[in-house]
Structures are given as C-alpha cells and as structure tokens.
Amino acid sequence: MTKFIDLTLSGVSIGAVYAAVALALVLIWRATRIVNFAQGAMLMVTTFIASAVITSTGSYVAGFAVAVVAGLVFGAVVERVLIRPVESAPPLNAVIVTLGLYTVLIAVAGMIWGDTPRSFPAAFSLRGYRVGGTDLLFAPNDTFTVLVVVGMAVALALLFKGTSVGLQMRASAFAPEMARMLGVKVGRFLTLGWALAAVAGAVAGVLVAPSTFLGPNSFDPILISGFVAAVLGGLDSPPGAVIGGLLLGLALSYVSGYEGSALAPLAALVILLLVLLLRPSGLFSATKERRV
Amino acid sequence: MRAAARFTLLRSLGLIVFTGLILFLVTETVSDYRNSQVATGAYFFAVLAGLTMLAGVGGRISLGHGAFMAVGAYTALLLIGKENWALAPAVAAAAAAAAVVGLPVGLATTRLQGPYLAGATLAFAIGLPALGDKFSGLFGGENGLAVNPPTPPSWLGSNFSLFRWEAWIACLGALIVLFVLYNLVHSWLGRSLRAARDDAIAASLCGLGVGRLQTTAFVVSAACAGLGGALLGAVVQQLATPSAFGITLSLYLLAGVVVGGLGSLGGAIWGAALLVLLPNWSNDLANSFSLSTNVRNNLPLAIYGAALIGLMLVWPGGIQGGLGALRRAIFARLRGRRRASAALPATEAASDQIATDRPV
Numbered sequence: 005m006t007k008f009i010d011l012t013l014s015g016v017s018i019g020a021v022y023a024a025v026a027l028a029l030v031l032i033w034r035a036t037r038i039v040n041f042a043q044g045a046m047l048m049v050t051t052f053i054a055s056a057v058i059t060s061t062g063s064y065v066a067g068f069a070v071a072v073v074a075g076l077v078f079g080a081v082v083e084r085v086l087i088r089p090v091e092s093a094p095p096l097n098a099v100i101v102t103l104g105l106y107t108v109l110i111a112v113a114g115m116i117w118g119d120t121p122r123s124f125p126a127a128f129s130l131r132g133y134r135v136g137g138t139d140l141l142f143a144p145n146d147t148f149t150v151l152v153v154v155g156m157a158v159a160l161a162l163l164f165k166g167t168s169v170g171l172q173m174r175a176s177a178f179a180p181e182m183a184r185m186l187g188v189k190v191g192r193f194l195t196l197g198w199a200l201a202a203v204a205g206a207v208a209g210v211l212v213a214p215s216t217f218l219g220p221n222s223f224d225p226i227l228i229s230g231f232v233a234a235v236l237g238g239l240d241s242p243p244g245a246v247i248g249g250l251l252l253g254l255a256l257s258y259v260s261g262y263e264g265s266a267l268a269p270l271a272a273l274v275i276l277l278l279v280l281l282l283r284p285s286g287l288f289s290a291t292k293e294r295r296v
Numbered sequence: 297m298r299a300a301a302r303f304t305l306l307r308s309l310g311l312i313v314f315t316g317l318i319l320f321l322v323t324e325t326v327s328d329y330r331n332s333q334v335a336t337g338a339y340f341f342a343v344l345a346g347l348t349m350l351a352g353v354g355g356r357i358s359l360g361h362g363a364f365m366a367v368g369a370y371t372a373l374l375l376i377g378k379e380n381w382a383l384a385p386a387v388a389a390a391a392a393a394a395a396v397v398g399l400p401v402g403l404a405t406t407r408l409q410g411p412y413l414a415g416a417t418l419a420f421a422i423g424l425p426a427l428g429d430k431f432s433g434l435f436g437g438e439n440g441l442a443v444n445p446p447t448p449p450s451w452l453g454s455n456f457s458l459f460r461w462e463a464w465i466a467c468l469g470a471l472i473v474l475f476v477l478y479n480l481v482h483s484w485l486g487r488s489l490r491a492a493r494d495d496a497i498a499a500s501l502c503g504l505g506v507g508r509l510q511t512t513a514f515v516v517s518a519a520c521a522g523l524g525g526a527l528l529g530a531v532v533q534q535l536a537t538p539s540a541f542g543i544t545l546s547l548y549l550l551a552g553v554v555v556g557g558l559g560s561l562g563g564a565i566w567g568a569a570l571l572v573l574l575p576n577w578s579n580d581l582a583n584s585f586s587l588s589t590n591v592r593n594n595l596p597l598a599i600y601g602a603a604l605i606g607l608m609l610v611w612p613g614g615i616q617g618g619l620g621a622l623r624r625a626i627f628a629r630l631r632g633r634r635r636a637s638a639a640l641p642a643t644e645a646a647s648d649q650i651a652t653d654r655p656v
Contacts, residue, residue, distance in 0.1 A: 007312065012386065033411065086609075090608060090609065095610040096357065096550075103547055103601075104604030104605035104608070107601025111596075111598035111601060114594035115598070116572040116593045117361045119594075153589040204412060231415055235415035235416070267430065269423045270423040272422070277404050280415075284407040284408050
C-alpha cells in the first residue's frame, strides 16, 4: 500500500512536468499547426540560462524569472525568424525546421556549456515528507512543482477564456482570415502563442532539472513524454494536455514501479494506441464536421 | 492500359540497368573509403525510397522507420549468426519480418492523421527497443549482435576489395527497391494512393478502400526499411546495437526524405546522399580549424542542423523540387529568348510546367 501511494505521488509529480511540456506543444499547435520538436532543446537553453543566473547571483527566484523572460523572447524570435517563412509551405517543412533547430541548439549548448550533465538546484527540499515513520516519495519540491504547473494551467485558461487578448489568440488560431478581417493582428498573436509556449517549456525545464540534471540532451525523454501526453489529451485542448500529462505520469510510474522501468516506453505505446483507437484525435478533441 | 503497364516495366528496367552501370563504374574507380560510403548511401536509399512512397505519395507520416530498420537488422543477424542462413535469403526474410511487424502498426494507425499519426509511430519507435531489452539474451542487450563480413566470391579474384563487394551487395538491394517501388508508384496502387492523399472522402466515394491502401503503403515501406536495416546490419556494419536505431535515426530519415524532395524517388537519392555526406563534410570542416574540444565536437551537429533549416527555407520543395524549379527557370529563359526571335506561342512552356510539376 505504501508503495502504491509512493508511486501515485511520484507519478503526479512527474506528470505535472509532462503536462507543462504538453501545454507548450498544445499552445504552439493551436497557434500555428506545428508540432515543435525543438521544444525540448529550447527549454534546455532557458534552463542553462537559469542555471548561470542562479550560480552568479545565488538567487533561485532570479534564475526562475530570467528563464521565464528568456523563454518569452526566445519563443517569439523563433516564430518570427524561422517559422514564419515556412508557414505557407507544406506542413512537414516546418517539422524539419524545428528538427534542425533542435540539432543546432543541442550543438550550441554543447559548445558553450559542455556535454557533461551538471546538477541544478531545487527550490525546496528534495527529502520526502515524513509520515508515520517512513519517508514518502514526495518532497516539498514536488508540491512546488505541482502547484506551479496547476497555477500556470489556470492562468492560461483565464487568459484564453476571460481576456480580450485570449479571445484574439483563439480567433487567430481557428479562423485567421475572419480574424484578420475583423482587425485582429493575426501574426502578432501567433508570435504571442509561441512566446507563451516557450514560457511553459521554460517553467517545465526549471522544475524538472533537479531530478534529470542539466545537459544538452537531458530533456529529450521529457519532450517525447510531453508529446505523447499532448496527443493523448488531444492537441487542440489545453485541459487535455494537463490531464494527458498526469495520466501518462501515473501510468508510467505504476508500470516502472511494478514491472521495471524497461517496460515503461512499451506501456506508453500501448496506452497511446488504445486511446487513439477509440478516439483518433485524443481524449478531449472536439468532434469535427467533415467537408466533402 | 496494358501497353502503358508494359511501358512502365520497360522504363523501370532501363532505369535500373542504367543506374546499375553507373554504380558499377563508380565502385570500380573510387577508393575503399568511398565505396563504404556508397554502401551506406545505398541502404539509406532503400529506406528513404519506401518512406517517400509512404509520406509523399501516400501522404502518411511515420516517425517509426528507424524501428523497422532495427527489425530488419536484428532478423538478418539472428538468421545469419545463429541459424547459418546465406546472406540473400536472410535479407529477404528481414524485409518480410519488417513487413509482418508493419502490418499491425499500419492497421492500428489507419484512422490517425497528421501529428496523431506521428505520435503513435514515434511511440512505436521508442516502445519496440523495450522489447529488445526484455529479451536481451536473444538480442545481445546493449552490445547487440555481430556477424562476420560477407566474403567476395573466389571468381572475382583473391584481392577483390571487401568494401567494393559490400557496396555491390548494398547497391543491388537498393536497385531491387528502386525497381519494385518505381513500378508500384506508377501502377494503380500509386494512383489510388495519390487520390486518397489528396481527398480521402472523394477517393472512398469512388470505391477505393482508403484504409487498406494506406496500410499497404505502410507495409511496403516497412519492408523497404527492413531491407535497408538488414543491409546496414549484415553487410555494411556487420553489427546491430540498440543505440544505432534510436529515435534520432527515425527523425533523420524523415529529414532526409523531406530535404531530398518529398514524393519522388529522385528525392530519395538526394536524401540518401545528404545523410551520408553532410555529417562527413561537417566533420571535415570542424576538424580543419583549431578549436576547443567542446566546439569541435559539436560543430558538425550545428552545421547539420543549420543545413536542414537553410535548405528548407531556400528550397521548400526539397533538393529535387529546387533542382526542378531551377531547370524550368533555365528552360523558360532559353525558350523565351527563342520566342523573342521566332515569336513562338507560349503554350508549350505552360504545358511543360504542368507536366513536370507532378512528382514521380
């Protein structure tokens, strides 16, 4: 029973990180219909920047804030410089551009910071809560992780549903021509979508770095799990991304806890195929009319 | 109809005889090192040609073809190493094994589109190696499997280069793939696949079984990947390890197909050349400067990524598409000059444009 509780708690904690990465992918998919394979590398770069700031100032908060701002700028620049030119090309072209960006970022990070992973400080203690004489697999830092991700998801939901900016973002994503005719600066809101996505990614990077360590390739598995989570939830749905992330985190935690971590990727495949067989566009997809 | 079919067969035969001759001359003249590059390019071509049929002609993306290469490589090495099979039947069995694995994956993903299809095939590429870990006794775990290199037959002379022999085998495999795919793409299957790609609903209203067509394309491309993987494992590297077939391989295969030019077998040639030469050139370039270790180790990767981005920005239709546009521009200019002197009608240029716009 203790093991079950442990696995559940650690599943929620890692699931929150998957959810944050999935949110980033969903934001970009909604804005520009592109799966951003460079997301993992982008959040790696912002986390390295955070690490440098924390080392030089000694302040975790400053590092976190700089990572968020760096993500905002980075996402916007990538959209304007690299993605805008391929927006009208076949969809696979944009995918290859993000792959190329992934490769370049990994290489550049290796040049600047070296290929050996380094440690990254946690915001709070990594020692599990003590309940009835045993340490739980859930530390104050995990509470922080879950709270930050939930807070971010709520903030994004409020932004999309409750503000004029959110309304214009949704309009630019779903009906760009109509939005443009009504005076929405569509391009600007697509850039904003990328910038917000990069912020979500940057937050995920800072949260997960204490447990994965920080190296050029450290976040590749996180990106892939985030992608699977986003596909599970449905790429058009931010709540779907959060729930998909938590579901995947829990499932992988149970499978690796009871059957060994080697089987975890296989379990992810089985879950994904089962969900997609029943709902080909993810759990939270809206039913779309077909046009002939 | 029948005459046209026979014509395709003749054309494809001519194509492979011509390509085979060129490859023979190339392998005769170049060094051992270049021959091993030719062999590498040949197995990449086999995989990319299958993938370009799936992605370009069929409009279906796959991020899982590295895993099919792994299936092919491990099948071939197991049959040769443990069962003492000859090379040719082992490679054929490897292609068949990849097709058998591809069938359920293709069936399970028929309802999926775009990124959902990409996600499912990606999960497949990551999930399959887990099986290899589970049965590490059979598959050799992290160290993988190894076999002896293929020996050139004695009638070629005693000092016939091993690398040239490997290049011959790999090129033969690539030519077989080229022959089969050329005929498939120009058959009813290719036409139906294109129809299903452009408008699935209209195609099914015309009586085409869209799901079955796309599954067929998936299985054929999986078999090509299996054959390519078998050539990699049994002939060129004589080794198959799990790390050689990671997710990076699947992603680079996709990059090769798109950068080469999606949907044309010619594009697969450019893609294969790119996958072989680009890492090589960028390595040479990185080593020609005196740089710190960190920079030197990572510069090839940076050049590779920048080249992918640059090619996509400059030539959205891939290398094949870019060369086609270049050729059309040159012809149009030549024709324009002639027209200026002889006042020819412009319709010829326009019809040429339409005819060449279609991918192979």
